Amino acid sequence: MGSERLDEFRGRFPVIVEIAVAWGEMDAFKHVNNATYFRYFETARIACFEKIGYDRHDQLDGMGPILAATDCRFRVPLTYPDTVLSGTCVEDIGADRFTMHHGVFSLQHDDTAATGTGRIVSYDYRSGSKGPLPAVIRERLEQLRSGD
Numbered sequence: 275m276g277s278e279r280l281d282e283f284r285g286r287f288p289v290i291v292e293i294a295v296a297w298g299e300m301d302a303f304k305h306v307n308n309a310t311y312f313r314y315f316e317t318a319r320i321a322c323f324e325k326i327g328y329d330r331h332d333q334l335d336g337m338g339p340i341l342a343a344t345d346c347r348f349r350v351p352l353t354y355p356d357t358v359l360s361g362t363c364v365e366d367i368g369a370d371r372f373t374m375h376h377g378v379f380s381l382q383h384d385d386t387a388a389t390g391t392g393r394i395v396s397y398d399y400r401s402g403s404k405g406p407l408p409a410v411i412r413e414r415l416e417q418l419r420s421g422d
Contacts, residue, residue: 283379283386287361288418289322295356305351311388312346315376318362319392322374326414334408336400342371346390356382364419370406371395372415 284290293314301307323329323339331338352358359379366373371393378388398405407415 279385280379283359283361283377287318287363287375287377288421289318289325289363290359290361291318291321293317293358293360295352295354295358297354300354305353308346308348310352311348311378311390312344314358314360314378314388315344315346315362315390315392318360318376319374319394322362322364322418326411326418328411328414331399334411336398337396337405337408337411338399339394340397341392342395343393344390346376346388348388350380350383350385350387352378352380352387353382356380358387364415367407367412367415367419370404372407 295306299306299310319341320329328334328339358381361377361379362374364372364374374392374394376388376390376392377386379385380387395404396407396411397403
């Protein structure tokens with residue numbers, strides 16, 4: 275059953291990063307601090323941006339991503355030692371924004387430890403205001419979403 279869950283997780287997220295849980299990420303309650311899960315989400319989010327070329331806003335007339343909102347649902351407490359898979363996928367692509375769904379899978383627990391979302395806005399770093407998604411980025415987001 276566990277390998278089915280892992281296969282399911284891998285099938286849901288086209289971008290996955292493997293991360294070793296660090297001893298220093300644990301808090302006084304002897305589990306990984308809740309803020310760390312957001313770093314796991316961020317690691318996968320940045321890997322996704324790199325994959326589609328959205329990390330190079332200087333080459334896109336100053337347009338780049340900015341995180342507008344995020345949330346997390348904690349399901350399984352993580353502890354050291356463990357290795358997690360942090361995954362992300364893209365949904366709900368709009369004119370100037372899109373939503374990313376995140377998941378963190380614990381190899382030690384053989385289960386999903388957390389799920390969440392992030393709303394990403396296309397941001398003009400030169401003017402300091404939101405703007406439309408660059409056409410090439412929209413196309414790459416659509417390809418990532420459709421699995422092409």
